[in-house]
Amino acid sequence: MNPTQTQLINQAFSKSNAGQIHFGQVIGMLMEADVESYAVDFRSGTTTYYTKADQCYALSFAPSGTAVAQQFSKDAVKQAIVSAQQGKVLYPEFKELVLAAGCIGYSVWIAGRHVVYFGRRGEQHVEFFPD
Numbered sequence: 001m002n003p004t005q006t007q008l009i010n011q012a013f014s015k016s017n018a019g020q021i022h023f024g025q026v027i028g029m030l031m032e033a034d035v036e037s038y039a040v041d042f043r044s045g046t047t048t049y050y051t052k053a054d055q056c057y058a059l060s061f062a063p064s065g066t067a068v069a070q071q072f073s074k075d076a077v078k079q080a081i082v083s084a085q086q087g088k089v090l091y092p093e094f095k096e097l098v099l100a101a102g103c104i105g106y107s108v109w110i111a112g113r114h115v116v117y118f119g120r121r122g123e124q125h126v127e128f129f130p131d
Contacts, residue, residue, distance in 0.1 A: 006057060009057055013061075036051065036110055037110055038108050040106050042064070042104055042105050043068065043104055046061070065096075066096045066099040066100055068099050068103065068104055070102065072101065077098055077103055077117050104119065104120055113128060115129075
């Protein structure tokens, strides 16, 4: 991975976690870095980015003050997504909402234009990017 790619990934990661940019801007920056997917694991505190050249780059984040709920609520995850899409919440609050909804992590498939959210028992919610 070249320095420009890692710089773009680092910027997207830090700005998103600080609530300075929205999801669409994150995706734009990651596309520019040739990232085709990434995975967030709330339990390990890592986000791993995968490029089209099959390179990976992992970053760590501090644990949240919100514990992952035991039960997965697709409805609550969907509501958090809608709030983010409407610009009502940015990533720091979105993260708290999906943790409270029992989400242990998610995978963003930029090339496939969707996100898969996971619960503790393998539950899933698939959300396609809006057109």
